[in-house]
Amino acid sequence: MNIVVMKFGGTSVADYDCMQQVLAKVIRHRNLGRKVIVVLSAMAGETNKLISFAYQWSDCPDPAEMDSLMSTGEQVSTALFTMILKDQGVASRSVLGWQMPMRTNDKYCRARIQSIDCQTLRTMLEQYDVLVAAGFQGLSPDERITTLGRGGSDTSAVALAAAIGADVCEIYTDVEGVYTTDPNVYAKARKIETITYDEMLEMASMGAKVLQIRSVEFAKKYNVKVHVRSTFSDKPGTIVTQEDNEMEDALVSGIAYDKDQARITLAHVTDKPGVSAAIFSPLAEEGILVDMIVQNPSKNGQTDMTFTVPRGDLQKTLHIMEEVREEIGAEEIYHDTQVCKVSVIGVGMRNHSGVAAKAFQALREENINILMIATSEIKITCLIEEKYTELAVRTLHDAFELDKNNQPACT
Amino acid sequence: MNIVVMKFGGTSVADYDCMQQVLAKVIRHRNLGRKVIVVLSAMAGETNKLISFAYQWSDCPDPAEMDSLMSTGEQVSTALFTMILKDQGVASRSVLGWQMPMRTNDKYCRARIQSIDCQTLRTMLEQYDVLVAAGFQGLSPDERITTLGRGGSDTSAVALAAAIGADVCEIYTDVEGVYTTDPNVYAKARKIETITYDEMLEMASMGAKVLQIRSVEFAKKYNVKVHVRSTFSDKPGTIVTQEDNEMEDALVSGIAYDKDQARITLAHVTDKPGVSAAIFSPLAEEGILVDMIVQNPSKNGQTDMTFTVPRGDLQKTLHIMEEVREEIGAEEIYHDTQVCKVSVIGVGMRNHSGVAAKAFQALREENINILMIATSEIKITCLIEEKYTELAVRTLHDAFELDKNNQPACT
Numbered sequence: 001m002n003i004v005v006m007k008f009g010g011t012s013v014a015d016y017d018c019m020q021q022v023l024a025k026v027i028r029h030r031n032l033g034r035k036v037i038v039v040l041s042a043m044a045g046e047t048n049k050l051i052s053f054a055y056q057w058s059d060c061p062d063p064a065e066m067d068s069l070m071s072t073g074e075q076v077s078t079a080l081f082t083m084i085l086k087d088q089g090v091a092s093r094s095v096l097g098w099q100m101p102m103r104t105n106d107k108y109c110r111a112r113i114q115s116i117d118c119q120t121l122r123t124m125l126e127q128y129d130v131l132v133a134a135g136f137q138g139l140s141p142d143e144r145i146t147t148l149g150r151g152g153s154d155t156s157a158v159a160l161a162a163a164i165g166a167d168v169c170e171i172y173t174d175v176e177g178v179y180t181t182d183p184n185v186y187a188k189a190r191k192i193e194t195i196t197y198d199e200m201l202e203m204a205s206m207g208a209k210v211l212q213i214r215s216v217e218f219a220k221k222y223n224v225k226v227h228v229r230s231t232f233s234d235k236p237g238t239i240v241t242q243e244d245n246e247m248e249d250a251l252v253s254g255i256a257y258d259k260d261q262a263r264i265t266l267a268h269v270t271d272k273p274g275v276s277a278a279i280f281s282p283l284a285e286e287g288i289l290v291d292m293i294v295q296n297p298s299k300n301g302q303t304d305m306t307f308t309v310p311r312g313d314l315q316k317t318l319h320i321m322e323e324v325r326e327e328i329g330a331e332e333i334y335h336d337t338q339v340c341k342v343s344v345i346g347v348g349m350r351n352h353s354g355v356a357a358k359a360f361q362a363l364r365e366e367n368i369n370i371l372m373i374a375t376s377e378i379k380i381t382c383l384i385e386e387k388y389t390e391l392a393v394r395t396l397h398d399a400f401e402l403d404k405n406n407q408p409a410c411t
Numbered sequence: 412m413n414i415v416v417m418k419f420g421g422t423s424v425a426d427y428d429c430m431q432q433v434l435a436k437v438i439r440h441r442n443l444g445r446k447v448i449v450v451l452s453a454m455a456g457e458t459n460k461l462i463s464f465a466y467q468w469s470d471c472p473d474p475a476e477m478d479s480l481m482s483t484g485e486q487v488s489t490a491l492f493t494m495i496l497k498d499q500g501v502a503s504r505s506v507l508g509w510q511m512p513m514r515t516n517d518k519y520c521r522a523r524i525q526s527i528d529c530q531t532l533r534t535m536l537e538q539y540d541v542l543v544a545a546g547f548q549g550l551s552p553d554e555r556i557t558t559l560g561r562g563g564s565d566t567s568a569v570a571l572a573a574a575i576g577a578d579v580c581e582i583y584t585d586v587e588g589v590y591t592t593d594p595n596v597y598a599k600a601r602k603i604e605t606i607t608y609d610e611m612l613e614m615a616s617m618g619a620k621v622l623q624i625r626s627v628e629f630a631k632k633y634n635v636k637v638h639v640r641s642t643f644s645d646k647p648g649t650i651v652t653q654e655d656n657e658m659e660d661a662l663v664s665g666i667a668y669d670k671d672q673a674r675i676t677l678a679h680v681t682d683k684p685g686v687s688a689a690i691f692s693p694l695a696e697e698g699i700l701v702d703m704i705v706q707n708p709s710k711n712g713q714t715d716m717t718f719t720v721p722r723g724d725l726q727k728t729l730h731i732m733e734e735v736r737e738e739i740g741a742e743e744i745y746h747d748t749q750v751c752k753v754s755v756i757g758v759g760m761r762n763h764s765g766v767a768a769k770a771f772q773a774l775r776e777e778n779i780n781i782l783m784i785a786t787s788e789i790k791i792t793c794l795i796e797e798k799y800t801e802l803a804v805r806t807l808h809d810a811f812e813l814d815k816n817n818q819p820a821c822t
Contacts, residue, residue: 009495009741016467016468021470050487053487053491054426054483054491055733057427057430057494058494058495058497058498059498060498061494062493062494062497064504065490065491065493065494065497065504066490066494066504068486068489068505068507069486069487069490069491071486072483072486072487074481075482075486076461076464077481078479078481079465079476079477079480080464080465080468080469080476080480082473082476082477083468083469083473083477084468084469084471086469086476087469093475093476093555094476094479096556096622098509099554099555118711143510144504144510157651227547291670324468326482337413361541362468400584
């Protein structure tokens, strides 16, 4: 059985006209003899409407009831879309999370997928050409409705593709694919034809919000080929897949940036064992995601610790640091929110030296001061002053000639 | 286990303030040590909104998808109400039709209840004090969502009460109970304390739209005590129950009327075997409910047939009659929509003669002409000209002294 999974987000099912675009794409696959699983989100704005509704009634809505409430969004969009499909004579039906069933744990509002019963879906695919599956929702061990958290429909789609062994998981969105950088920041940004899971993970986590990060992890784990493309065009988009030989030619795939950063510096911390734990354990307990960490070389038994957190967590972080201040012996605590992370991403840099040097050189030529540096096998990240964000992105994009398909090798 | 079922309709859950009234009533039962199953409808207007939504998208919405769509109405109201209950510290959860499960046949949009798995509900009642059950919805044999048709929440409530062996099924509405006649027509209308299932069936079918007719049939079949009462008051309402000795004192319980009638007369029909079948079989096939039927005595091998149908079916009925006209040899076909059915209802009349005579006499004294008559063991129905409806209702209400609790016996 030749199966394709197609996922459409809230803006793609926002109204009747959009749904007609979706319909045309689904029927094209069907007419080529493929079985189709269409995964739909709630219509744009519906989930937020339901959430604000709940908060009108309750200060602290019960999470399990919240999930029962929120899951109606996809129940509405799948029913309406199936009605249109059936009007066109397509053998189809809607499938809710509990009907698949998409088994999850019982962490309501942010459940994790545990298993999908393929037999039920396979039997349905024998009877129907198109299944219209509700994204975002699952079934807890005690048979209650769960939801997968924001953007969970991407994860639903990839999980279904993995479980059923689909040839490809097409994720439709309102952009034409993944770009070398944000086209709003630099018009020379170029659509990437193929990108690896790891590169996509770095791009997504840095704010290139095309694909939900968990769905990429899922795709990587189960080796699902993901095709990110536009609902409103027929051009091919970006294929997210595992690394192959062809890709090694590309040194750098893209430039990402993330302005949602705040930097905290603890000055003159006593440099003794256990200090790092004293700083970062209470942050972890509060669920605060610490990203970049730099510890200066020790001098006279003292050191400076600098790290970044999401801006929304700054006040909570400062509060916790005041509490541990005495224990760690920090003389001063500084913070700064006018900062931005800019990253150069590419699996190719693993095998080539000089990428970091080239990036630093390019920034220096524009007099952009680098506040912090972090590197991984496939990524170089610089924290810079926020006001230089756009200039830094353009500069790095030019330095690695990302507007061209064939980049020069680093020397 | 002392269990009470409470059903609240769309107007009772229309907004936060209404929900607070519902909350107070539920908590009162809980505080008396009772386990409570609250059956909710969708918030007022929601089901109609969903239906009109579907028709914007599809000319002929698929019934199974329609049910998946419509069932979101109760999914929203049950989740929101449970949130409020939990905020008050009440151990509670929502229960959807498929979670009970409320098993139905697969007639989507008008499914019939087949069975309810009490074990699941009983287990839940051990864990929770209050279950908030979605009315109107069930689960088909192939595990899809069904709905029970308009007013199905009443039937859900009575079915749950029957299955779980509840002490009483309280149906909350925006009136204080069942009245001897429509208080809008006659201010002397009196709230009835106790009424039998059969009387209630006659009252309901005649337009006293307090309880859905199917729910009363269900209550009668499983002997469920139903208490019809107001959401917005604490006064006792009307108990619908099986006949007992006390009730026999009441000769007549109420006067009902129904203006949704059209009369059709087929003049000079050939009086031969098979004529009735030729007239009424095609109507039955079209799902047209024929109510009163009168056949005049035959004269010269010809007869007149007169019957009534709901006004909305008049054109279809006339069309069918034209088609069979030749076969039945009808010389003329008349129709009249300016008619109304008025009924005198009471189990007491079974054991007393003279009720019909008294009713006819009362109407004659007001010069109200009776166009058709139909009688049953507990009902006398007269078809009259529509303009006399209110006068006829008041006249009959007075004739049987329904404004008083103790009516005089017929002589």
